[in-house]
Amino acid sequence: MIEWDDKYSVGISVIDEEHKEFINIINMAIVTKEHNDNPEEIREVLHKMVKYALTHFATEETYMIKFNFSGCQLHRNEHLDFADKAVANINKVINGDYQVANEILEYLKQWLLNHIQGTDRKYIDCFNENGLYNAGLNKDLQIFRFKSYPP
Numbered sequence: 001m002i003e004w005d006d007k008y009s010v011g012i013s014v015i016d017e018e019h020k021e022f023i024n025i026i027n028m029a030i031v032t033k034e035h036n037d038n039p040e041e042i043r044e045v046l047h048k049m050v051k052y053a054l055t056h057f058a059t060e061e062t063y064m065i066k067f068n069f070s071g072c073q074l075h076r077n078e079h080l081d082f083a084d085k086a087v088a089n090i091n092k093v094i095n096g097d098y099q100v101a102n103e104i105l106e107y108l109k110q111w112l113l114n115h116i117q118g119t120d121r122k123y124i125d126c127f128n129e130n131g132l133y134n135a136g137l138n139k140d141l142q143i144f145r146f147k148s149y150p151p
């Protein structure tokens with residue numbers, strides 16, 4: 001099982017809270033794989049993925065548009081790929097193929113590594129500069145903290 005860790009944080013609480021939901025989804029996928037693609041659990045994981053795409057991606061994209069973030073379109077393409085992955089697997093399930101837990105889990109693991117720990121970090125400076133950072137932390141301190149992360 002994967003636990004929330006500071007290495008996943010973008011230092012913006014509103015986004016970190018939603019990313020914690022992603023950790024819940026990945027853990028559900030781990031359990032589903034262990035349960036040999038239990039159909040009920042597969043459906044639940046896919047349902048959560050769609051819900052996450054609709055809510056969390058909307059949060060990030062709203063800020064990107066509001067703050068005129070230059071990497072918005074590329075970032076959005078990754079979000080669309082995630083949604084496509086969920087839909088493709090829903091179609092498999094509709095067609096009676098429930099053996100999808102492993103494929104979903106591998107995709108979610110890559111997402112955590114490449115998107116949450118990679119792509120999402122690219123908007124941090126832009127969001128910070130536009131005043132979005134953890135409440136209670138000095139803005140300069142917050143930026144300093146991000147810069148201290150390994151590249």
Ligand SMILES: [Fe+2]
Binds near residue numbers: 060
């Ligand atoms: Fe994102």
